[in-house]
Amino acid sequence: MIGSVIVYRPDGHHVSATYAATVAPFLERGIEAALAGRDATAQAAQ
Secondary structure (H helix, E strand, C coil): CECCECCECCCCCCECHHHHHHHHHHHHHHHHHHHHHHHHHHHHHC
16 A cells, blocks of 8 residues: 555555556656657757
8 A cells, every 4th residue: 555545456466556656657758758758869860
C-alpha cells in the first residue's frame, strides 16, 4: 500500500486499477517528455 491505495493485486504480479489510475497522469507526462526529447534528438541528427 502507498497511502490508502493498494498497489498490487492479490496475485502479486499486477498493479491494481486504482494504483494505475493514480499514477497514469505522472507516467503520461514522463513518457511525453521522453518522446519529445527523442524527437528533438532525432531532428538534431538529421
